[in-house]
Amino acid sequence: MTLRNTSDRFMCKAFASLLRKSASDWYLRLEPDSIGSFREFGRKFTTRFANNRFRHDPADALLALRQGRNETLRDFMVRFNAELSQLIKIDIQIAVAALKHTTTDQNLKVYLTLKPPKDLQELGSKTSKIIRAKEACSRDRNRYQVGPANKKKEDSRPLGRLWADDRPAIKNTVPVFERLGYVPLKVPLSQVLFTIRDLDHEGLQVPHDDALVIRLIISNFDISKILVDTGSSVNVLHVGTFEEMKLGEERLGAAGYSIYGFSGASVQINGKIDLPVMFGTYPLQRTVMTTFLVVDVPFAYSAIIGRPALRDLGAVVSTPHLKMKFPT
Structure with missing residues (x-):
């Protein structure tokens, strides 16, 4: 619709009829006779809603x-x-x-x-x-938290009736830290070590000094020959493994620092990349976003899981048992 040769009063009324929500509320709160022309109306409206313009960035x-x-x-x-x-x-x-x-x-x-x-x-x-x-x-x-929020309510059950909770049965015999999957700091050492002692040596010839080598799902790829190294301060992905995954070099970011091998020589870093890593098998699985350094050096493994990934996973590694435990 085009309006020509119309008065400012009519233009202001027509424009006001198009306003909605906050703009309409602003118009209704204007003082009477505070606008003398349609040009002044447009200037006040623009000043009031300048910050509501759509962004182009x-x-x-x-x-x-x-x-x-x-x-x-x-x-x-x-x-x-x-x-x-x-x-x-x-x-x-x-x-x-x-x-x-x-x-x-x-x-x-x-x-x-x-x-x-x-x-x-x-x-x-x-x-x-x-x-x-x-x-x-x-x-x-929150149901298992101990505190005022979960304080036992006053018993309002009628007297003279046998309830299931009154039966002489042993309840909650499993310590709360075992049910929740973590160990508090004040637990005796004998209870802290029960997870290690209960592990078996099935399939192992003990004593041994073998490395812990596992299989993981990295970015939907089934990768074998992955070394778990608690002595490594970084997570490493071999350049050959990276190329087989066909993730594209454009996804690599700059590492910003250098790493050194056993000989003290600097290791060439092609770049770093964040990838989802799935630990465990169904239904005991956990996926963690892990930062890998892609390196071009000869070594016998497809990748190395170092301390950063173990920290994010909350894992405990047992070398004698060649096993790794982590919360799911």
């Missing part, structure tokens, strides 16, 4: 976000989606890359890497599933 706007140390994934996604809604158009790959860069949730990063969404609607669906799963797990953990 989607990558910069999203990458500026950061999930706080104590911020839940749900709260962070509210901020992320609010920023995303301000953009006119954004490629799904840019949105996924920005989310993986700005969130601190490792489970979400792994999920988006293994199953990248095809559009923004699928991205929202996937993040909602992760949030609901994390909150459900958090509620389950």
Whole structure:
């Protein structure tokens, strides 16, 4: 519709009828007779809503976000989606890359890497599933917490009736730290070592000095001959293994530092890359995003799992048993 040769009063009324939500609220709060012309109306409107213009730098706007140390994934996604809604158009790959860069949730990063969404609607669906799963797990953990929140309520059951809890049965004989999968610091040493003593030497000729060599799923590739080395300060991926995986050299980032071998000579680093690594077998599995240094040196293994990955996994390695335990 084109308006020509119309008065400023009519133009102001016509423009005001198109306003919605916050803009309409602003218009209704204007003082009477505070606008003398349509030009003045446009200038005040532009000044008031200048910050609401759509941005044309989607990558910069999203990458500026950061999930706080104590911020839940749900709260962070509210901020992320609010920023995303301000953009006119954004490629799904840019949105996924920005989310993986700005969130601190490792489970979400792994999920988006293994199953990248095809559009923004699928991205929202996937993040909602992760949030609901994390909150459900958090509620389950809270049931076993010891503290005022879980203090036993006063017994309001009627007298003279035999309840199941009154039967002379032994309950909760398993220590709470075993049920929850971790060992508190004040537990006696004899109880700390029970996990090692209970391991067997099946298939081993003891004593031995063999290395712990395992098989892992790295970025959906089944990789064998992987050395678990508690003496290595980095995780290493051999360049031959990297090339067979066909991940592309464009995914390699600069390492920014050097590493040295047993002889003290510097080792050539082709670059570093973050890959999801699945430890264990179903149903006792755990996936951890792991940073590998891709190196071009001759050695007998496809990769080396060093202390950084073992730390993130929370693993305990037993050389005599050639086994590794970690929480799932």
